Amino acid sequence: MSAGDPQPPEPIPGARLLFSLDPAVAHLNHGSFGSVPIGVQRAQQRLRDETEANPMRFFTQGLVDRIVHTRRHLATFLGADPDGTALIGNATTGAAIVLQSLRLRPGDEIVCTDHGYGAVRLAVERECRRTGAVLRVLPVPLRATDDEIVEIVRTGLRPGRTRLLIVDQITSPTARLLPVREITTAARVHEVPVLIDAAHAPGMLPVDIDAIGADFWVGNLHKWAYAPRGTAVLAVTPAWRQRIEPLVVSWEQESGFPLRVEWQATLDYTAWLAAPVGLYTLRTLGVDRVRAHNAALAAYGQRVVGEALGLQPADLPDPGGPAVAMRLVPLPAGLATTLADATALRLRVAEKLATEVAINAWGGRGWLRLSGQVYNRADEYDRLARRLPALLTELA
Known part of the structure; x- marks a missing residue:
C-alpha cells in the first residue's frame, strides 16, 4: 500500500443511527434510491x-x-x-x-x-x-x-x-x-x-x-x-x-x-x-463533512474491491473529481455485459453476500458501482472485497 492509497474516513458520530436500514445488509448502493433518515x-x-x-x-x-x-x-x-x-x-x-x-x-x-x-x-x-x-x-x-x-x-x-x-x-x-x-x-x-x-x-x-x-x-x-x-x-x-x-x-x-x-x-x-x-439533517451533520466523508469512503471501497479482483490502480476509473461519492470497479471480462446479466449478478450478490451494489453493463463490459454514505463503514467494503472474488469465479 502506498502513501497515496485512499484510506477510509473517520465515521461521523451518530450518523448511522439516523437511518432505519436493515443492519444485516451492507447497503453500498445509496446512489440508486437513496435512504430517508428516520427524522x-x-x-x-x-x-x-x-x-x-x-x-x-x-x-x-x-x-x-x-x-x-x-x-x-x-x-x-x-x-x-x-x-x-x-x-x-x-x-x-x-x-x-x-x-x-x-x-x-x-x-x-x-x-x-x-x-x-x-x-x-x-x-x-x-x-x-x-x-x-x-x-x-x-x-x-x-x-x-x-x-x-x-x-x-x-x-x-x-x-x-x-x-x-x-x-x-x-x-x-x-x-x-x-x-x-x-x-x-x-x-x-x-x-x-x-x-x-x-x-x-x-x-x-x-x-x-x-x-x-x-x-x-x-x-x-x-x-x-x-x-x-x-x-x-x-x-x-x-x-x-x-x-x-x-x-x-x-x-x-x-x-x-x-x-x-x-x-x-x-x-x-x-x-x-x-x-x-x-x-x-444534512446541515446538522455538516454539509462539507458529509461530502468529504462519502467521497473518501467510496474511493476506499473502490481500492479494496479492485485490489481483491487483482486490479492495479491504473485499472480503476477516475470519477472526474474528488467529491464524487460513487466509484466504478471493472468486473472480469465476460461478466454482466448485458442489462439482463448485470441485473442477475446484482441479485446474486445481494442474496449470497447480503450486500446491495449497483452493477451496470456499459461499453461491452460489466461494472460494479459502489457508493459511500454516512451510514457505511469501511469493514462493509472489506467484507465485500473478501467474498466477491469467489462468487465471481463460481459464476465464470
Missing part, C-alpha cells in the same frame, strides 16, 4: 396524518402556498431562481416534461452521450417516434479528459438541426463527473439548448444551477439530499418558462410555470413538504 420519515408521516385528518382542508387551504415556500427553500439550496424552478417527482419526469415541451418536428435531432441514464434515453426514443425527430448518441471514452469531452460534444452539434443536447452532471452507469458548465458554454455558441440531467448532484456536490447556465436542469433530492423519494426539481431559464407544459393539465394551468407543472390535483405532496427536513 424525515417521521416528518412525512406527520404530513400524511394531517392530510387524512381533513383531506378537504389540506388540499384547499394553503397547500399551494406551502408548495411555493418549500420550492423556494430547495431552490435556494441549489442556487436556482425559485420562480424558474418547479418541484417534480424525479429527474426522469423533468426530462419528459422538457422533451414534450420542445414541440419537435421531423428532421430535428436530439444529441446525448453514451453515458446517459437509460430511462431518459427511452423517453427520448419515444418522443422521436412520436415526432419524427432523431436521436444521435456521441461516444465518450470513459477516461476522456474534460477538454476532450467538451470537444467531442462541441463537434457533435449541428447548428440549426440539433434541438437539444442532453448531458449528465454525474453519469449513472459510469459514475463520471462531466464538465457541464463548459459543455453548456460550448453549446450556447451554436445556440443549442442544453438539458443537464443532474439526478445525483443535489447533496453530493456544491451546486449553483444559475452559474451553470443550462436551459434546463433536473436533479433529485431523494438520493444525496435526504429528501423523501419523489422529490426533484426542474429549473428552467427565463426564455423557456412559458413554453414548458406539464405532462398532465390540472387546475393551476393558467398560473404558468412553475405552478402549472407542480400542481397535479391529488398527488401526494408530503414528500416535497418534508424535503426541507432532509436538508436540515
Whole structure:
C-alpha cells in the first residue's frame, strides 16, 4: 500500500443511527434510491396524518402556498431562481416534461452521450417516434479528459438541426463527473439548448444551477439530499418558462410555470413538504463533512474491491473529481455485459453476500458501482472485497 492509497474516513458520530436500514445488509448502493433518515420519515408521516385528518382542508387551504415556500427553500439550496424552478417527482419526469415541451418536428435531432441514464434515453426514443425527430448518441471514452469531452460534444452539434443536447452532471452507469458548465458554454455558441440531467448532484456536490447556465436542469433530492423519494426539481431559464407544459393539465394551468407543472390535483405532496427536513439533517451533520466523508469512503471501497479482483490502480476509473461519492470497479471480462446479466449478478450478490451494489453493463463490459454514505463503514467494503472474488469465479 502506498502513501497515496485512499484510506477510509473517520465515521461521523451518530450518523448511522439516523437511518432505519436493515443492519444485516451492507447497503453500498445509496446512489440508486437513496435512504430517508428516520427524522424525515417521521416528518412525512406527520404530513400524511394531517392530510387524512381533513383531506378537504389540506388540499384547499394553503397547500399551494406551502408548495411555493418549500420550492423556494430547495431552490435556494441549489442556487436556482425559485420562480424558474418547479418541484417534480424525479429527474426522469423533468426530462419528459422538457422533451414534450420542445414541440419537435421531423428532421430535428436530439444529441446525448453514451453515458446517459437509460430511462431518459427511452423517453427520448419515444418522443422521436412520436415526432419524427432523431436521436444521435456521441461516444465518450470513459477516461476522456474534460477538454476532450467538451470537444467531442462541441463537434457533435449541428447548428440549426440539433434541438437539444442532453448531458449528465454525474453519469449513472459510469459514475463520471462531466464538465457541464463548459459543455453548456460550448453549446450556447451554436445556440443549442442544453438539458443537464443532474439526478445525483443535489447533496453530493456544491451546486449553483444559475452559474451553470443550462436551459434546463433536473436533479433529485431523494438520493444525496435526504429528501423523501419523489422529490426533484426542474429549473428552467427565463426564455423557456412559458413554453414548458406539464405532462398532465390540472387546475393551476393558467398560473404558468412553475405552478402549472407542480400542481397535479391529488398527488401526494408530503414528500416535497418534508424535503426541507432532509436538508436540515444534512446541515446538522455538516454539509462539507458529509461530502468529504462519502467521497473518501467510496474511493476506499473502490481500492479494496479492485485490489481483491487483482486490479492495479491504473485499472480503476477516475470519477472526474474528488467529491464524487460513487466509484466504478471493472468486473472480469465476460461478466454482466448485458442489462439482463448485470441485473442477475446484482441479485446474486445481494442474496449470497447480503450486500446491495449497483452493477451496470456499459461499453461491452460489466461494472460494479459502489457508493459511500454516512451510514457505511469501511469493514462493509472489506467484507465485500473478501467474498466477491469467489462468487465471481463460481459464476465464470
